[in-house]
Amino acid sequence: MAVNTRILLAARPEGAPKPSDFRIEDIPVPEPRDGDVLLKILYLSLDPYMRGRMSTAKSYAAPAAIGDVMPGGTVARVETSRHPDFVEGDIVLSYSGWQSYALSKGAGLRKLDPAVAPVSTALGVLGMPGFTAWSGLLLIGEPKPGETVVVAAASGAVGSAVGQIARIKGARAVGIAGGPEKCAYVRDALGFDAAIDHHAVDFPAQLAAACPNGIDVYFENVGGAVWEAVFPLLNKHARVPVCGLIAGYNATSPSGSGPDRLPVLMREILSRSLLIRGFIQTEFAAAHEAQFLREAGAWVGSGQLRYKEDIVEGLANAPEAFIGLLEGRNFGKLIIRVAP
Amino acid sequence: MAVNTRILLAARPEGAPKPSDFRIEDIPVPEPRDGDVLLKILYLSLDPYMRGRMSTAKSYAAPAAIGDVMPGGTVARVETSRHPDFVEGDIVLSYSGWQSYALSKGAGLRKLDPAVAPVSTALGVLGMPGFTAWSGLLLIGEPKPGETVVVAAASGAVGSAVGQIARIKGARAVGIAGGPEKCAYVRDALGFDAAIDHHAVDFPAQLAAACPNGIDVYFENVGGAVWEAVFPLLNKHARVPVCGLIAGYNATSPSGSGPDRLPVLMREILSRSLLIRGFIQTEFAAAHEAQFLREAGAWVGSGQLRYKEDIVEGLANAPEAFIGLLEGRNFGKLIIRVAP
Numbered sequence: 252m253a254v255n256t257r258i259l260l261a262a263r264p265e266g267a268p269k270p271s272d273f274r275i276e277d278i279p280v281p282e283p284r285d286g287d288v289l290l291k292i293l294y295l296s297l298d299p300y301m302r303g304r305m306s307t308a309k310s311y312a313a314p315a316a317i318g319d320v321m322p323g324g325t326v327a328r329v330e331t332s333r334h335p336d337f338v339e340g341d342i343v344l345s346y347s348g349w350q351s352y353a354l355s356k357g358a359g360l361r362k363l364d365p366a367v368a369p370v371s372t373a374l375g376v377l378g379m380p381g382f383t384a385w386s387g388l389l390l391i392g393e394p395k396p397g398e399t400v401v402v403a404a405a406s407g408a409v410g411s412a413v414g415q416i417a418r419i420k421g422a423r424a425v426g427i428a429g430g431p432e433k434c435a436y437v438r439d440a441l442g443f444d445a446a447i448d449h450h451a452v453d454f455p456a457q458l459a460a461a462c463p464n465g466i467d468v469y470f471e472n473v474g475g476a477v478w479e480a481v482f483p484l485l486n487k488h489a490r491v492p493v494c495g496l497i498a499g500y501n502a503t504s505p506s507g508s509g510p511d512r513l514p515v516l517m518r519e520i521l522s523r524s525l526l527i528r529g530f531i532q533t534e535f536a537a538a539h540e541a542q543f544l545r546e547a548g549a550w551v552g553s554g555q556l557r558y559k560e561d562i563v564e565g566l567a568n569a570p571e572a573f574i575g576l577l578e579g580r581n582f583g584k585l586i587i588r589v590a591p
Numbered sequence: 592m593a594v595n596t597r598i599l600l601a602a603r604p605e606g607a608p609k610p611s612d613f614r615i616e617d618i619p620v621p622e623p624r625d626g627d628v629l630l631k632i633l634y635l636s637l638d639p640y641m642r643g644r645m646s647t648a649k650s651y652a653a654p655a656a657i658g659d660v661m662p663g664g665t666v667a668r669v670e671t672s673r674h675p676d677f678v679e680g681d682i683v684l685s686y687s688g689w690q691s692y693a694l695s696k697g698a699g700l701r702k703l704d705p706a707v708a709p710v711s712t713a714l715g716v717l718g719m720p721g722f723t724a725w726s727g728l729l730l731i732g733e734p735k736p737g738e739t740v741v742v743a744a745a746s747g748a749v750g751s752a753v754g755q756i757a758r759i760k761g762a763r764a765v766g767i768a769g770g771p772e773k774c775a776y777v778r779d780a781l782g783f784d785a786a787i788d789h790h791a792v793d794f795p796a797q798l799a800a801a802c803p804n805g806i807d808v809y810f811e812n813v814g815g816a817v818w819e820a821v822f823p824l825l826n827k828h829a830r831v832p833v834c835g836l837i838a839g840y841n842a843t844s845p846s847g848s849g850p851d852r853l854p855v856l857m858r859e860i861l862s863r864s865l866l867i868r869g870f871i872q873t874e875f876a877a878a879h880e881a882q883f884l885r886e887a888g889a890w891v892g893s894g895q896l897r898y899k900e901d902i903v904e905g906l907a908n909a910p911e912a913f914i915g916l917l918e919g920r921n922f923g924k925l926i927i928r929v930a931p
Contacts, residue, residue: 507853511852
């Protein structure tokens with residue numbers, strides 16, 4: 252008899268998550284009733300926002316409860332359908348979490364066509380991370396031709412799309428990544444105008460040199476030391492869409508020890524007419540997701556928008572892979588292959 | 592022979608400006624040549640932004656040089672015209688600074704019609720402060736009916752317009768002001784839904800009680816303790832146009848002593864999808880000033896947009912009046928009557 256392997260939140264992490272914050276368990280695969288589809292999970296997406304779900308600190312979504320299945324986006328195959336809209340073998344995007352099977356009533360499922368693009372891209376370049384990049388860059392950042400766009404985690408799912416879309420729109424793209432291998436990929440494979448290694452001791456000076464005309468759009472997904480290097484370079488009327496702050500996700504204290512940088516930030520917001528705007532891509536989905544899928548699908552097809560997947564085999568390896576994601580150990584969109 | 596009395600920047604203030612940071616001098620009234628108009632200044636506007644002009648700290652405009660006439664907006668009468676577009680007796684808005692006469696080549700002058708509104712309003716509700724309120728509130732804040740708009744310095748030139756325009760647009764307006772007299776004016780004469788005295792020991796609790804549904808738009812013109820009280824009340828998707836930070840203008844150190852509030856701010860920008868946007872009204876002038884003058888003029892005419900002027904007699908009193916402005920001692924738009 253088939254088992255459903257699930258990974259539960261076992262404890263709220265103090266600082267960086269540890270393997271013992273997760274618990275793995277096997278239970279029977281659930282029985283679909285009328286109106287249900289039984290999904291067999293093929294791919295599980297691992298994303299930085301999941302760190303927020305493990306914590307009770309206020310965030311843009313409610314935390315997972317202790318004992319809950321860890322949440323997450325998934326690509327699944329319909330094993331059994333008792334729902335009129337789905338048949339066995341359909342491949343769907345679902346939000347089934349860290350487990351190998353799930354029931355669904357059909358709401359929120361989106362059918363995927365394997366002929367259009369590899370279905371795993373629905374978790375990356377043609378999914379939530381891609382739409383995060385597209386919406387934050389184009390709807391908030393609004394880069395103009397010739398302007399300079401900077402993004403960190405530039406070899407990752409969001410950052411790689413930000414820089415490439417910036418270039419498609421005629422802007423200069425400067426990527427920040429960790430280590431020479433990732434930087435070479437960002438520059439050579441993705442075609443960014445420059446790539447800077449944030450491990451370099453003279454990282455701020457290298458970034459300044461790569462942005463001789465300053466920074467017009469900084470797509471913020473990391474915070475921390477990268478923000479410190481970017482901030483002095485922001486031009487008048489620069490735009491800063493904020494979709495993540497991964498550098499602080501494992502912080503145990505909400506505030507730093509000082510000096511207090513808030514007054515300087517506010518003064519510069521005023522004197523440089525800066526725009527800073529937090530966002531979650533869901534707010535733009537109703538109005539813009541179809542356009543994104545059309546445009547990004549075409550760019551992927553034409554080779555203008557490339558992507559890299561870092562696929563880890565086996566659900567049991569998800570906790571370790573997720574811990575590595577928060578440390579920047581992945582290289583490309585991190586995905587767990589749950590079933591072949 | 593007529594003299595031109597001018598007030599010059601004598602020294603850069605350390606902290607709060609002192610009378611000795613200004614110098615008054617009398618020189619002969621200049622002689623207009625072909626293409627010139629000679630302006631006799633009637634009213635001089637005093638505004639918080641002038642503190643920035645006295646300092647070399649980076650700001651949105653270049654500082655005045657030591658020995659320069661202090662800059663400022665003025666309403667003037669054409670005494671002598673050798674310019675084809677102006678005749679003696681025309682009343683114009685000009686940017687002539689702290690002096691009693693000035694030459695102009697006509698560029699940047701705007702003729703005022705005393706039959707439409709008292710000409711001093713071109714320095715206040717129908718001038719730069721009014722347009723600051725209108726553009727920041729409507730183009731950045733975008734209040735929707737039923738939303739809560741909060742503004743400080745609510746009896747002042749900008750704040751009073753912000754709250755009244757918010758109400759015209761169907762939002763709730765909560766004003767913050769210093770002392771019971773100003774609060775009563777904000778509530779009773781200007782019609783704000785609530786007015787809170789920031790001198791009250793339980794000011795944050797009073798503000799929270801006046802905003803039972805949180806804050807959707809905070810029009811930032813003061814910073815400091817008001818920001819501290821406002822920040823926890825900002826709703827998801829709240830908008831914060833930033834046009835001034837008067838509470839910090841006399842600060843001698845750019846950063847506070849800590850703890851560092853920047854990480855908390857960025858985290859809340861992300862988790863509440865906040866928008867923070869610094870602006871100077873000039874960026875909106877070309878596209879929107881005519882619309883503002885039309886709308887605000889109509890609202891002033893209908894009594895929906897009221898204003899209060901705090902008129903101080905005599906140019907020699909400008910330094911003391913300006914020092915008081917930075918301490919909140921004015922009550923309404925501060926204007927120097929330079930000539931009757």
